[in-house]
Amino acid sequence: MDKFVIKSKRSAIESKETPSTKNRKTDCETEQNKRIIWKKINGENLSLEHCQLFSNSEASDLLLKCEEQLEYNTGHLAKVQIFGKWIDIPRKQVAHGDDGLSYKFSGNCIPALPWTPLLTEIRDKITEITGHKFNFVLINRYKDGCDHMGEHRDDEKELKDGAPIASLTLGQQRDFIFKHADSRGKNAKRKIPPVVVELTHGMLLMMKYPTNKYWYHSLPVRKKALGLRINMTFRTMVTKQPDK
DNA sequence: TCTAGTAATGGGC
DNA sequence: AGCCCATTACTAG
Structure with missing residues (x-):
């Protein structure tokens, strides 16, 4: 297992500069698609697949561009x-997507901003690799290990039935924890052990149906994680029904 | 009408 | 000290 722990935003961005030449990129990047190796994590109604979508240097480049280009929601x-x-x-958040889409989050309705060239490029790369199209991306920025997200499932009513969610990690490695709905709380019906996935720089995690129906996920506080992480979750939202 | 969902807090380990 | 868990009140649908 190749753990790459990024200690700070600075090192995340500069980590592409390795002292040796062994990691130097050649101009054969188009060959990369053939080298992608998917790994599966399965459980009861749990279906995950992940791969190293972007190399270390590509992911660092994208992280830098995100920091330069993205703006996050403020106020209410x-x-x-x-x-x-x-x-x-306890993080920063913004959504981009097709015109008219929005993301409902505990009472808030977050409208999707238009696609930008950077986000379109990443979206199309994921579509190319996975064969799935997406009309929406929710971006969460965790400035360090104290930023986090609590246990939740993504709102099924907003998501197209059966469509996967594609989650891209840029920057700081963080733990991602899945808990089965029946094994939460004091009066849990069953004891199902949680599933921990280490999200690494440049990694794409596909959360496939019906994972989101049965499993909660969270990004807990990790005091020792000092660096910045930007996460993009590409989704297929239900488009507005035409009026009858 | 009733259910599910958001994050900070404090205690146990 | 860090991590985990139960508890807390109100709203939207």
Whole structure:
């Protein structure tokens, strides 16, 4: 297992500069598609597949471009109401996608901004590799290991039935934890062990049906993770029904 | 009408 | 010290 721990945003971006020549990129990048190796993680109604979609240097380049180009929601779109209090979400978030789509998040309705050349390029690369088309991407920026996301399932009603979600990691490696709906809480019906996936720089994780129906996922706090992570989850949203 | 979902908090390990 | 878990109140649909 090749663990690549990025200690800071700076090192994430500069890590492509290796002292030796063994990792030097040639101009055969088009050959890369043939070298992609998928790994599967399966369980009861759990179906995940992941691969190293982007090389270390490609992923670092994309992370840098994201930092230069992306802007994140502020104000009420960056807050959530919990137990009566309005709290800033512990990360930054923005959505892009086809015209008219939006993302509902605990009462908030986050409208999709238009696709940008950078996001279109990444989207099309994922489509090329997976064969799946996406009309929406939710981007979450975790500045360090203290930024996180709680346990949740993605809103099934908004997502096209049976469509996978493609999750791209850029930057800091983080743990991603899946918990079965029946094994959560004090009065859990069953004891199903959680599944931990290490999300690494340049890794694409496909969450396939029906994973999201039965399994919650979270990105817990990791105090020792010091670097920046940007995550993009490409989705296929249900497009608005034409009025009858 | 009833269910599910958001994150901070504090205690146990 | 870090990680895990149960608890907390209100809203949208």
